[in-house]
């Protein structure tokens with residue numbers, strides 16, 4: 391048997407499971423169909439580390455969210471060098487008739503173990519969130535909510551898993567799963583066959599296909615579309631907290647989201663769609679998001695928007711599906727990981743290890759587990775004195791490639807050394823190309839650095855993998 395565990399999917403779920411398994415003496419392989427990790431749902435979300443409120447107190451996702459939030463605050467952010475910003479959250483209401491609903495959310499949150507919940511009045515809000523509109527009357531204050539860069543969270547987990555011995559193979563789409571001759575699984579991906587005792591399915595929107603390939607067609611994934619609109623960094627201080635309205639039946643509503651990197655964001659919508667590849671944004675979506683956001687902060691304007699994107703939540707019913715499929719021994723499905731999946735991932739990973747152990751996987755801790763990952767340099771987060779020190783040591787930190795987001799040539803080089811192979815991989819790791827000019831000024835510089843670091847011609851460089859090449863032929 392080649393591997394003890396094969397994980398399908400290198401989104402936040404697969405990456406967190408890989409890192410958790412890498413604590414033990416196991417051979418673990420992650421297979422990812424895209425050119426890099428974090429190119430699925432985990433790249434297109436709000437980046438909120440939810441506290442756990444707005445989930446039914448009996449739900450699996452509610453408990454895993456509270457535990458995921460705790461793990462982030464107490465261990466993961468510091469261990470993995472992540473910029474976690476605990477800004478807190480407000481769930482606002484527009485009239486006294488909504489207060490009983492806030493009280494219900496508070497009581498349910500407390501049942502789940504969320505700490506520090508407090509209903510605050512307009513005077514508190516005037517002092518702490520001065521841009522709120524006059525319609526807002528009160529709010530539930532949730533102090534443990536925070537923000538993270540979702541892709542850098544995935545990269546940190548997978549890098550640390552690999553450092554601890556897990557293997558990652560990208561551009562390997564799983565197309566067939568067969569029963570192994572000596573038990574276990576034979577997984578066909580990228581023209582190769584990989585063998586393992588256990589198969590963990592963390593394939594996001596395609597988890598239903600993978601489970602069916604393995605012989606357990608037990609659920610369907612319905613994409614729930616969420617359009618998000620990014621605002622200019624000039625509006626960075628528009629809100630001090632993440633601001634929510636009361637939740638609707640299918641989502642937490644249209645939010646005003648500070649992001650960990652500064653640009654505020656508004657959204658997301660929540661509408662079920664059929665097409666798992668439909669990442670379009672729409673005029674109706676924009677109208678819905680602007681109306682929802684302006685009701686809470688009226689000064690938000692359409693001209694503040696610099697970019698938009700869409701993400702598809704992988705939904706199957708109302709809760710996560712995390713279980714061993716008894717009809718297919720050795721298969722663990724980790725599916726329907728809708729929101730708050732980003733937050734819950736570290737807790738999901740612990741739960742998956744327990745399931746694997748219960749089904750016969752021996753979890754013997756390694757003598758040495760490298761828990762810590764050095765924090766990468768991001769000049770936009772570094773005070774000027776420290777930037778000066780960095781440039782004195784290495785002048786490439788003073789060679790600014792992306793002026794919108796203040797990213798240096800050295801940071802681009804570091805991101806490639808850490809695994810970036812595409813322009814989007816560089817963007818997600820460094821923020822170069824993520825500003826107002828959308829890479830208009832820096833793309834060619836980044837391509838040059840990629841050519842030098844990777845030793846490939848410009849024609850081999852892509853935005854996000856094969857089919858997205860930027861240059862067809864080099865001029866002689």
Ligand SMILES: Cc1cc2nc3c(=O)[nH]c(=O)nc-3n(C[C@H](O)[C@H](O)[C@H](O)COP(=O)(O)OP(=O)(O)OC[C@H]3O[C@@H](n4cnc5c(N)ncnc54)[C@H](O)[C@@H]3O)c2cc1C
Pocket residue numbers: 398399400401402403404421422423424427428429430431432433434435436437438439440562563564565592593594595596597600614615616617618658700701702703727728729730731732733734
């Ligand atoms: C608009 C929006 C906002 C959200 N906001 C938040 C938030 O603020 N906080 C929060 O906690 N959660 C949030 N979520 C939810 C969160 O983004 C998801 O729960 C999470 O990203 C799911 O991660 P995943 O790893 O399960 O899926 P993915 O990230 O999609 O990973 C699955 C991976 O499997 C790969 N794959 C698929 N098929 C195959 C195959 N055949 N072979 C090999 N690889 C394959 C894919 O390429 C992909 O990389 C939001 C979601 C959306 C859409």
